[in-house]
Amino acid sequence: MKLNTTIDKNIIDGWFAEICPMWPGIALSLEIEKVLYSNKSKYQQIDLFLTTHHGKMLVLDGIIQLTQSDEFAYQEMLAHVPLFSHPDPRHLLVIGGGDGGILREAGRHDCLETIDFCEIDEEVIQVCKQFLPDLACGFDDNRVAVHIGDGNAFVQNQKQMYDVIIVDSSDPVGPGEALFEKPFYESLKHALKPGGLIATQGESFFMHKKYVENLVKITKELFDIQGYSTILVPTYPGGNIGICMGSLGPQLKIPGRQIPEKVQQQLKYYNKEIHKASFVLPGFAQKMMDEI
Ligand code: SPM
Numbered sequence: 001m002k003l004n005t006t007i008d009k010n011i012i013d014g015w016f017a018e019i020c021p022m023w024p025g026i027a028l029s030l031e032i033e034k035v036l037y038s039n040k041s042k043y044q045q046i047d048l049f050l051t052t053h054h055g056k057m058l059v060l061d062g063i064i065q066l067t068q069s070d071e072f073a074y075q076e077m078l079a080h081v082p083l084f085s086h087p088d089p090r091h092l093l094v095i096g097g098g099d100g101g102i103l104r105e106a107g108r109h110d111c112l113e114t115i116d117f118c119e120i121d122e123e124v125i126q127v128c129k130q131f132l133p134d135l136a137c138g139f140d141d142n143r144v145a146v147h148i149g150d151g152n153a154f155v156q157n158q159k160q161m162y163d164v165i166i167v168d169s170s171d172p173v174g175p176g177e178a179l180f181e182k183p184f185y186e187s188l189k190h191a192l193k194p195g196g197l198i199a200t201q202g203e204s205f206f207m208h209k210k211y212v213e214n215l216v217k218i219t220k221e222l223f224d225i226q227g228y229s230t231i232l233v234p235t236y237p238g239g240n241i242g243i244c245m246g247s248l249g250p251q252l253k254i255p256g257r258q259i260p261e262k263v264q265q266q267l268k269y270y271n272k273e274i275h276k277a278s279f280v281l282p283g284f285a286q287k288m289m290d291e292i
Contacts, residue, residue: 010059010062011032012029014031014032015029015030015031015032016029016030016031016032016049016051016057016059017029018059018062018063018064018237019062020062020063020171020173020237021173022171022172022173022207022208022211022237023207023208023237023238026237028064028235028237030049030051030052030053030054030057030064030067030235031051031052031053032049032050032051032052033049033050033051033052034049034050035047035048035049035050036048036049036050036056036131037127037130037131039123041121041123041124042121042123043120043121043123043174044060044061044121044174045059045060045061045062046058046059046060046121046123046124046127047059047060048127048131048132051067053069054067054068054069054070054235055067055068055069056068056131056132057235058099058124058127058128058132060124060170060174061170061173061174063170063171063173064235064236065099065170066099066101066135066235067235068132068134069234069235070233070234070235071099071101071135072267072268072269073231073232073233073268073269074101074231074233074236074241075101075102075104075105075135076105076267076268076269076270077229077231077243077269077270077274077278078102078105078166078168078199078201078231078243079102079105079106079166080105080108080259080267080270080275081199081229081243081245081252081270081275081278082164082166082197082198082199082243082245082252083106083109083112083164084255084256084257084259084275085197085245085247085250085251085252085254085255085256085275086163086164086195086196086197086250086256086257087250087256087257088111088163088257089109089111089112089163089164090111090112090113090114090163091112091113091114091116091161091162091163091164091193092106092109092112092114092115092116092162092163092164092165092166093115093116093117093118093155093158093161093162093164093165093166093191094106094115094116094117094118094165094166094167094168095117095118095119095151095154095155095165095166095167095168095169095179096118096119096120096151096167096168096169096170096176096179096201097119097166097168098119098121098122098124098125098128099124099128099132099135099136100125100128100129100132100135100136100137100138100139101135101138101168102138102166102168103115103117103138103139103141103144104135104137104138105138106138106141106166107138107141107143107144108263108266109263110260112143113143114143114145115141115143115144115145116145116147116161116162117144117145117146117147118147118148118149118150118151118154118155119146119147119148119151120148120149120150120151122148125139125146150178151167151169151179151184152178152179152183152184152187155184155187155188155191156187158187158190158191159190159191160190160191160192160193160194161191161192161193162191162192162193162196163192163193163195163196163197164196164197164198164199165188165191165192165196165197165198165199166198166199166200167179167188167198167199167200167201168201169200169201170201171203172211179200180211180214180215182218182221182222185198185218185219185222185246186222188200188246189222189223189246189248192248194248194249195248195249195250196247196248196249197225197245197246197247197248197249197250197252198219198223198245198246198247199243199244199245200215200243200244200245201241201242201243201244202215202228202229202241202242202243202244203215203241203242204236204237204238204240204241204242205228205230205240205242205281205282205284205285205288206238206240207237207238209288212228212242212244212288213288213292215244216228216244216288216289216292217292219244219245219246220292222246223246223247223248224247224248224249225246225247225248225249225250225251225252226245226246226247226252227245227247227252227253227279228242228243228244228245228279228281228285228289229242229243229245229252229275229278229279230242230243230278230281230285231243231269231278243278252279253275253276253279254275254276255272255275259271259272
């Protein structure tokens with residue numbers, strides 16, 4: 001099948017193959033029905049596919065960012081684990097995640113008064129507003145203030161502003177690279193109010209040992225309390241992805257407040273039990289964390 005996309009090298013007989021040096025020798029493939037959008041933005045290659053069995057799929061620089069079939073797992077956990085760990089979050093910063101999925105989940109927290117959002121690539125936001133309204137509805141919340149620009153530069157100018165900061169980054173290849181380095185984490189720490197906490201896309205302990213070790217090392221060095229939670233996501237490499245967290249006060253491994261019933265009813269993955277269980281790691285992964 002010939003598909004009209006600018007990432008032809010990833011398309012084999014109508015299947016998209018996610019090939020990346022970060023996970024050498026293995027590639028997840030999804031069958032594609034149609035290319036809905038394909039363009040090189042100022043920062044990266046953006047592709048939006050309709051798959052045959054997993055809904056629409058957003059791909060940046062050849063890497064799967066989400067599919068409609070399982071995006072809820074990642075967005076719910078990356079939003080609600082940190083937000084429910086904090087006893088009273090009022091001010092939130094979200095860096096990355098131009099699809100709006102984290103904003104959609106954060107919007108369920110009535111206690112939030114302001115939600116700053118920083119994304120480098122405005123074209124990702126536009127594409128998701130056009131093709132993924134079930135995620136981009138996150139932008140409709142009138143507490144959300146959108147800042148287009150480099151998240152690393154943005155956070156350097158914020159001092160003691162936020163109760164919670166969530167970093168929904170792509171992988172450390174391409175525009176997201178600086179978001180995996182210690183100076184960025186130092187800036188995140190300075191942008192937190194006393195008692196604040198951060199949560200960042202923490203890669204996979206199966207697939208990216210050295211990246212996970214680096215994130216855990218940085219957060220252990222900078223924060224009083226550190227934690228690593230894991231999420232099952234079938235369309236990410238290895239079927240899992242982590243959340244790397246650092247806290248200036250609140251415990252992370254149990255919710256710091258009640259989950260309102262009206263919020264719980266809207267969720268498909270997150271609940272009090274999975275919050276706690278997500279910090280229980282397989283033996284080899286826990287050993288890896290303990291040795292850092
Ligand atoms: N809001 C969804 C944006 C997705 N951001 C994270 C994407 C990560 C893609 N690569 C996964 C590799 C995991 N080890």
